[in-house]
Amino acid sequence: MAQDPITIQADTPLKIRYCIDPDWHPYESLKQNIHTGISSDFIAMLTQRTGIETELIPTNSWLETIELLKSGQCDLTPILNKTTEREEFLYFSEVWYRAPNVLLSLKDEPFLQGLENIENRTVAMTEGYRITEYVLKHYPDINASLVANEVEGINAVINNEVDVFIGSMLSTNNYIQSNGYDEIKIAGWAGPEDLLRVGVTKQNQALIPIIDQFIAQISEAEQINMFRKWNNVSYIDNTNYKLTKNITLFFSVLLMTGFIYHQLVRKFNKQLIVQNKQLESLKTKLIKTNQELLFLTHHDLLTEIYNRHYFNQAISNEENDLSQNGPISVVFFDIDHFKSINDIHGHSVGDMALKKLATTIKGLLDERHTFVRWGGEEFIVLCRKTNKREANLLCQNLNNHIKNIVLEPDVKITCSYGIAEKLSKETIMQCIERADQAMYQAKTNGRDCIIVAT
Numbered sequence: 001m002a003q004d005p006i007t008i009q010a011d012t013p014l015k016i017r018y019c020i021d022p023d024w025h026p027y028e029s030l031k032q033n034i035h036t037g038i039s040s041d042f043i044a045m046l047t048q049r050t051g052i053e054t055e056l057i058p059t060n061s062w063l064e065t066i067e068l069l070k071s072g073q074c075d076l077t078p079i080l081n082k083t084t085e086r087e088e089f090l091y092f093s094e095v096w097y098r099a100p101n102v103l104l105s106l107k108d109e110p111f112l113q114g115l116e117n118i119e120n121r122t123v124a125m126t127e128g129y130r131i132t133e134y135v136l137k138h139y140p141d142i143n144a145s146l147v148a149n150e151v152e153g154i155n156a157v158i159n160n161e162v163d164v165f166i167g168s169m170l171s172t173n174n175y176i177q178s179n180g181y182d183e184i185k186i187a188g189w190a191g192p193e194d195l196l197r198v199g200v201t202k203q204n205q206a207l208i209p210i211i212d213q214f215i216a217q218i219s220e221a222e223q224i225n226m227f228r229k230w231n232n233v234s235y236i237d238n239t240n241y242k243l244t245k246n247i248t249l250f251f252s253v254l255l256m257t258g259f260i261y262h263q264l265v266r267k268f269n270k271q272l273i274v275q276n277k278q279l280e281s282l283k284t285k286l287i288k289t290n291q292e293l294l295f296l297t298h299h300d301l302l303t304e305i306y307n308r309h310y311f312n313q314a315i316s317n318e319e320n321d322l323s324q325n326g327p328i329s330v331v332f333f334d335i336d337h338f339k340s341i342n343d344i345h346g347h348s349v350g351d352m353a354l355k356k357l358a359t360t361i362k363g364l365l366d367e368r369h370t371f372v373r374w375g376g377e378e379f380i381v382l383c384r385k386t387n388k389r390e391a392n393l394l395c396q397n398l399n400n401h402i403k404n405i406v407l408e409p410d411v412k413i414t415c416s417y418g419i420a421e422k423l424s425k426e427t428i429m430q431c432i433e434r435a436d437q438a439m440y441q442a443k444t445n446g447r448d449c450i451i452v453a454t
C-alpha cells in the first residue's frame with residue numbers, strides 16, 4: 001500500500017542518537033553492542049521512511065539509559081511507558097506497542113490472580129520501570145525488592161530470594177522458555193498493560209509529529225511481523241519442558257528403532273521367502289531325484305519293467321502272505337536264438353526286441369502279476385491266485401502276442417516257456433528254479449513251446 005510522505009520540518013534534526021534498555025528482550029536488548037529486538041525493527045523502518053539518520057549509544061542498564069536521556073547524551077529511546085516522572089525530561093509519541101505485565105512465582109505457589117492477593121509476599125520489580133512506579137504508588141504497603149533488570153528478578157524467584165516477580169509477559173516468557181525454567185509459572189496479571197511509545201528529549205520535540213506520522217503508517221502486518229520475528233516463544237504453561245523433551249526423544253528413538261526393526265524384519269523376511277523358495281525347489285528336485293533313484297534301483301533301464309533286485313526284495317517281504325492267498329505260478333521265458341538277432345540285425349534291433357516284448361507283455365497283465373526282467377533275454381511273470389492251468393492259458397496268450405511283434409520286415413521273435421506252480425513246501429525261488437528247468441526243457445524240445453513243470 002502506498003504511504004503518505006512524512007513531512008519533515010525545517011527544525012527537525014537529521015541525525016539522532018538513541019539509547020535502549022540493554023536487557024529487555026524481545027522488546028529490545030544489546031547483543032555484542034548491536035541493537036536487537038522489536039524496537040530495532042522500529043528504528044530501521046523509521047530511518048528508512050523519514051531519512052533521519054540514527055546512531056545507537058550503548059548503555060549497560062536501563063537506569064544508565066535514563067541518565068543519558070536526562071543529560072541529553074541521548075536524544076531518543078524507542079520503546080517505553082509514559083510516566084509522570086519521565087514526562088519531566090521526555091516527550092512521548094503515540095502508543096505503538098501494547099503488552100501486559102504478569103506476576104511470576106514458583107510452581108508450588110498458589111495462583112494469585114492479581115496484585116490484590118500479594119499479601120505479605122516479597123515482590124521483585126525492575127528499578128526504573130513504569131510498572132514498578134505504578135505498583136509502588138498504588139500498593140505502598142507491598143514488600144518490594146528492586147532489581148536491576150528482569151533477568152535478575154526471575155532468578156531471584158528461582159533462587160527463592162523473593163516470592164514473586166513483576167515483569168512484562170513477553171520478555172519474561174521469552175527468558176524463561178529460552179532457559180528451560182520449568183519450575184516457574186505465571187501466577188496472575190500485574191497492573192495495567194504497558195502502552196509503549198517513543199520518548200524523545202525535550203530539545204528534540206520536533207521529532208514527535210514526524211514519529212507519530214510514521215507510527216500511524218505502521219501497518220498491522222508489519223506489527224505482527226515484528227512480534228513474530230522477535231517473539232519466537234509463544235506461551236508459558238505448566239508443561240514440564242525437560243520431561244516433554246525427554247519423552248519426545250524417547251518416542252522418537254522408539255519410533256526410529258521400530259522403523260529400523262521393521263525394515264530389517266522386512267528385509268530378512270524377503271530373504272527368507274527367497275531362501276524358502278530355493279529350499280522348496282531343492283526339496284522338489286530331491287524328491288524327484290529320489291524317485292528316479294528308486295525307479296533306477298527297482299527297474300531295468302532298457303525295458304523299464306522290474307529288475308531282479310526288486311523282485312528279490314519284494315518277494316522276501318511278501319513271501320508269507322503270497323502262500324496264504326491262493327495258488328502261485330511262475331512263467332519263465334527266454335527269447336529264442338537272441339544271439340543271432342543281435343549278430344544278424346545288430347544290437348539295436350536286439351534292444352528293440354527286448355523293449356517291444358516288455359511293452360507287449362505289460363499290456364496283457366494285471367495287478368495279480370509281477371513282470372520282471374530276470375537276466376539278458378530272460379523274463380519271469382509271477383502270477384498270484386493262479387494255478388498252472390491258468391498260467392498255461394496266460395502263457396499261450398503271451399506267446400501269441402510275442403509272435404506278432406515285428407522287429408523289421410520278416411524279423412520276428414519266438415520264446416521258450418517253462419511254467420511251475422508253487423508247491424506248498426517250496427519257496428518262490430525254488431519254484432522259479434523249476435520253472436527255469438521247464439523252460440530249459442522247452443529249449444531242448446526245439447524252442448517256441450511251453451513246458452509245464454510237474
Ligand SMILES: Nc1nc2c(ncn2[C@@H]2O[C@H](COP(=O)(O)OP(=O)(O)OP(=O)(O)O)[C@@H](O)[C@H]2O)c(=O)[nH]1
Pocket residue numbers: 302334335336337338339340342346347348349350351354375376377443447
Ligand atoms: N541287444 C541286446 N542283447 C543282449 C542284451 N542282454 C543279453 N543280450 C544278448 O543275448 C544273447 C544271449 O545269447 P545266448 O545265451 O547264447 O542265447 P540265445 O542266442 O538266445 O540262444 P537260446 O537261448 O539257446 O535260444 C547274448 O548274445 C547277449 O549278448 C541286451 O540288453 N541287449
